[in-house]
Amino acid sequence: MIGLISATAAGALARDRLATAWPGRTRVYEGPVADAVRRAFGECEQVVCCLATGAVVRILAPLLSDKGTDPGVVCVDEGARFAVSLVGGHAGGANALAREVADVLGASPVVTTATDAAGIPGLDTLGMPYEGEVAGVSRALLDGEPVGLVAEVPWPLPALPFTVGEPGASDAALVRVSDRLVPPADGDAVVPQVVLRPPSLVAGVGGSRGVPVDEVEGLVRDALRDAGLSVRSLAALATVDAKATEPGITGAAARLGVPLLTYCADELAVVTVPNPSDAPLAAVGTPSVAEAAALIGGGELLVPKRKSVRADGSPAMATCAVVRRAARGRLAVVGLGPGARDLLTPRAKDELRRASVLVGLDQYVDQIRDLLRPGTRVLESGLGAEEERARTAVAEARAGHAVALIGSGDAGVYAMASPALAEASDDIDVVGVPGVTAALAAGALLGAPLGHDHVSISLSDLHTPWEVIERRVRAAAESDLVVTFYNPRSRGRDWQLPKALGILAEHRTPTTPVGVVRNASRPDGSTRVTTLAGLDPEAIRSVDMMTVVTVGNTATREIAGRMVTPRGYRWQEEPK
Template sequence: MIGLISATAAGEAARDRLAAAWPERTRVYDGPVADAVRRAFGECEQLVCFLATGAVVRLVAPLLADKASDPGVVCVDEAARFAVPLLGGHGGGANALAGEVGEVLGARPVVTTATDAVGLPGLDTLGLPYEGDVAGVTRALLDGEPVALNAEVAWPLPPLPFTGRGDRRVRVTDRAGEPADGEVLLRPPTLVVGVGASRGAPVAEVLDLIEGTLREAGLSPRSVAELATVDAKSEEPGIVGAAARLGVPVVTYPAEELAAVEVPNPSAAPLAAVGTPSVAEAAALAGGGELLVPKRKSAARPAMATCAVVRRPGRGRLAVVGLGPGARDLLTPRAKAELRRASVLVGLDQYVDQIRDLLRPGTRILESGLGAEEERARTAVAEAREGRAVALIGSGDAGVYAMASPALAEASDDIDVVGVPGVTAALAAGAILGAPLGHDHMSISLSDLHTPWEVIERRVRAAAEADLVVTFYNPRSRGRDWQLPKALAILAGHRAPATPVGVVRNASRADESSRVTTLGALDPATVDMMTVVTVGNTATRIIAGRMVTPRGYRWQEDSK
């Protein structure tokens, strides 16, 4: 919950705007300001104070207890110009909250945390449990000193400027143990503990078994991702209670699914009780992984619980990102976030140049020239399969004549794939021309490098006969100068010479140019590969110099 505190009418107005935007996330604290801050500090995970920073410093100073537990505090000035994370920038989420507040109120986030200021992800912001000298290792990264990365298990980390050597290091591990001097341990959730339990098994017995098993195997309980069991035990108090103590979910599987999992230690007892010869081992292995600890029984007599431990390595992550038509303000916030999250960027060299300044220090860039789309797709998928966070970029929307298709053709279910939409060339050009796509429309690429011309021509004829607005991608190059005239001739067989045609070159870029002409007047020689050509349907009109395709025809008939 986010506590909202204000002292003046101006502050209340901004406060109420935030409360209206986030009704489920916020709680307004009225009354004397000092009392309101005190109550909110004790009851909320985060605070937004519409007060001067100095006033908030004095109010919260006596309340500070521990960096790990204090709430994040954001200050917003009376004019709602700035959102300042004052306390708990990372651990309390104040930096991220300041950005969210800024989006709602139009305020500028003022983030002073050192890592954020230079574009480095904080070691305490990676969403992983951590131990050790976070401050010292972070300072070394900021100062450009050598910091080594020792990844004992694969996990898709964001980019960090690690070197192969150094007195300080970051170790990604699910093994038990204390960090050495100058070391940070990151604990990824790689361990799945399969649990079986008799009816009425005590929480203490289940928990003692799990913790003892992990301890003897040299594994960290902070890397346990979930407890897994059979559906019939989904509400077994001992299992549910142990999961709550460990702070992890309980995942269950049908007995018939577990019965199909090959295990080293099947037993007749669980088969008779719940319909599968294995619960602990089978449930742990059901999602894949390496069996680290075979089935073990609790020490109680009679034993009422069993467990087994599997390591399930982190899955690589492939984000296929559409960069839009080129203008920075048409690059979506989601795309920017994925670019900053990726430790590996794969893309066409000219597209990489567009967004190079958005990448975090330490991002590994794999760029290549024109005509290597399939190679780039294979490279991106291979990097993700190594457990890395990868961004594969394409212009416009990555799913429209771009990189998503070849990448997804290569990818299997062993990696996570995220699609990030972008503004397509057709949409960017349409906005410049007016509203040519106001009714049914289609896009056709005239490049026959990957599609036979006979197929392209059949599609153009179908669009002509269906009276669809058509946007032509890749309309004309030096080596392909006859396809556009042929396509226009096909359309001309079904549409009048006065049919509006829009021509946009380098939409949204500095050298953008556009014009509206007609099907009869368009000179194909003025078109190149940087151009998008949009041909209207029989209802499209030129109104005040802009192309307009009505959503329906009645209003057009009435206006005649």
């Protein structure tokens, strides 16, 4: 919940705009301002004060306890010009909240956290538990000093300016990605160190009816400790569905702060395990519970089945096994839009900054290079290497990295999503980020040519035989669809566009509007509205691969220099 406080009528306007924008997320605090701030600070996860920062600082000073638990607080000035992240920038989410507030109010976010200002992800914002000297390691990163990265467990981290490999004498600090207990360093070579705990471990558990929660929890903790593993890397407990409501097992999951995964006995029975047993087969229908439940999602068995040990010597009531599941790499297929920076979506920008590896065509990489975080590994290549780029991106994701594969327009439209997803299997996570397509960008410049049914057709016969392309053009012509031609003409392909226009002319009048847009949305772009008859050979010769050509249907009209296709095929009256 976000607490909202204001003192004046101007502040109340901003407060109410936030409350309207975020229904269900906010609570407005009334009454004396100091009392309202104190109550919101104690009751809410985050607070927005439409007040002067000095006043809020004086009120909050006695209340501040620990940056890991204090709410995030954002201050908004009376003119709603600035949203200032005051306290709890990372742990309290104030930095992100300041940006959200700014988006709603049209204000400027003010974030002074050093890592955010330098474009470096905070080590405490990576979504996993951490231990160690965050401030010391962050300082080394900010100072540009060599920081070693030891990824004992590969994990899809965002880009960071690390020296990858084993720690060396020149490292000023060290980051470990590890699910193992890390012994303290000795001697003069001690450097600031942060250990990131990826959620890589799954503990399979079994238990007799009535098993005590202490017995299950203690067994899991002992199994991890004895194997040199950190409980903070535990991602889940897993068991057979017959034990889904067993209080000792559900209670252990709650105490450990992880979800409980359950599987039916038939699923577990087909999992190959090293230590099957007749007892669980008779009880719940599978020869293994702990090992099978841990292994069913794949991974490496680190702790074979072990039983709890009871102080009174009575038979064990709980079993446990631990598996390390391989990291799932992440592939984001990102559409960059038609080229203008303001048509690059916020989601695309977020994915570019989340990735540690960027794969793309060299000219597209140049468009967004300034948006990448320091340390991003860029794998770029030229025209004609699309299949290679797709394979590279998938391979990098399979290696456990966070990868962004970029394409122009929408990555799923004549771009990189198709070859990448043809390579990818279900062993990686794939995220599609839509972009503004060339057809849409050109359509916006032309007017509203796509107001009714329409189709996009590529005239490039590099991958599609011309006979197939021609059949599609004829079908579009006969069905009276608005047509946008991609890849209409190149130096080596100069006859396809006239041929396609000729096919359309068999079914359209010479006055049918045609739009020709080159470099849509870019500073050197050009837009022309003409007709089928007016698109003379000289105009056709000016068309290239950076151009899209849109041909209207029989209802499309030119009105005030713009192409307009009605939503219905009937005009109420002839446009004047």
